[in-house]
Amino acid sequence: MPGGDPGPGASASPGLAFLVWKKMAQATMVRRKGGFLRWWALTPLVLALLFMIPVLLLQIYLSLHQWTAYLGPWWTSDFVGLDLFWQVLTEDRFLRAIARSFVFAGTSTLLSVLIGFGLAYLLQSPFPGRGFYYMFFIIPMLTVPVVVGYNFQMLLYQSGPVNHILSLLVPGEVRISWLGEAVPAFASLVFIETWNWTPFVMIIMLAGLVSMPKEPVEAARVLGASRRQIFFYVTLPLMKPVLVLVIILRFLEALAEFPKFWTVTQGGPGTFTETIPVYLYLTSWDYFNVSKAAAMSYVILLVVGTIIYIAIRLLLKQKRSLDTMFTRSGG
């Protein structure tokens, strides 16, 4: 490029201009990179949400129309307005399933929080064998839920090991039909859920206990507080954000629990262990009443949605104190 080649005398000013241009370019590049990143970071999320929108629209459509899968495509079904909602809301079986779900989630959450907190409390200070216990305690949480279900079916089988152990402990032969009778079946499921997720509570509680600020406990001890007083008036209040987090996550997960119910009892005996997910599954995939299931889904969406809204508010509020607690000790 003979014309464009700057002579040795002219090199100073274009060089300066080039430098300025480079600096400016760098500045905008950095800003543009942010913008570029902004675009790339959000695209998948927006795509995912766009992908889910038809699902929600379809849900509304189905809940307002009576569609029977084998009579024709869904867009030819009859409009029935809010009939289905009325039908669903006055149905005994549905309301019972909701109540049962809440009882199940409540009791299993309570039990796993109590046991999990207890275990974390016992494991909080180092002692020989602590790592050993920890490793074995987290195994239930890592087991695939379907496998958990089948495992307990083997254990609770009428001539299975659980009844045998009970027979050894009490006089006479115990032959409880754990999964064949109403109350034992429900209690078994609560126990299975508790067994499965106690490690989750334990590891989170343990993390909380270990990274809790030490000074308040020390101060209370110096002031002569007893172990129990320290626990109830110092440890527990300090652990509140962690407790809130655990209870919320556990409760919502238990409400949505399906695999264990499906593998262990399928809602039986009768409908006695039928929770919301099981009833919804049966309605749409066993009775093929898709529209009714859609209406039920909407009712549940509203109920659970409200809980989630409150839960997210609560979590956001607790997150601040959790963040300070864990960045302090995180190091």
Added chain:
Amino acid sequence: MKRQTRRKLFSVARYVLLSMWLIVATFPTYWMVATSFKLPEQWLAWPPVWFPSPPTLKNYIAVWTGTPIMATGALLPEINIDVFRALMNSIVIAGGSTLLSVAIGLLLAYGVSRYQVLPEGRLFNLLILRMMPPIVIAIPLVIWYSTLKLLDTWHGLIIIYTITTLPYSVWMIKSFIDEVPEEMEQAAQLLGASQVQAIVKIVVPLIRSGVVATCMFILILTWSEYLLGLVMTAGEAQTLPVQLSKFEGTQEGRLFGLQAALSIGVTIPLIIIGILIHKHLVRGFSFGMIRRQ
């Protein structure tokens, strides 16, 4: 003196209580392992057989090669499941959705952590995706998938698993990125590194183990997912947990041994992964809100 005896008492009580829970926590898993080595006659025996004697590998061979198994002279009902295809499906679907979820999560987490592309409170709403019971959207999802011809395909399941695990990957990775001081990147840029170089040379090495832990954590979730796998597959793309439920036949003729043998194959990888990343499990399950122990 009194204090010392009390401490000793506490220590003993601690071992007793922990050992009691140890039995409760591990017995079901022990029973699964034991049953998988038992001969068919012992699966349902009363009194139960505590130790398989003699231990046999028949169940494993039957499950993984598809040969029918003999029990007291009679052939047990044959189970027509293609375990290797299920294994393949599980690996592709769980692996694919994990990689995708973590890649998207990485971008989003970096964007939020460094450029606030979304306010944190808004990003928090992502948890709705996780907290909503999947069964609630299962029906319209299946219809939507059948119009898109995504039912019973690998990519169909990969898409939905990616979406449902996104909250976990974003929040977990974000907690790792938040731990890298922004000043380090700025310092690198002052020393002449470009933005991309700063990310590649400073941030990536620092969060590498965190990203690996996130991958493993998401793998645990996608590998064990059951409900969506059940309703969105019909035979081609069925994953291992879904195939496992095929063993459910008649209540009395249960194939406990075979079921246990396959269960072990499904579970062992997760237990190994989980124990490898046990330090990060807390962070994963708490969406990064709780860091280390």
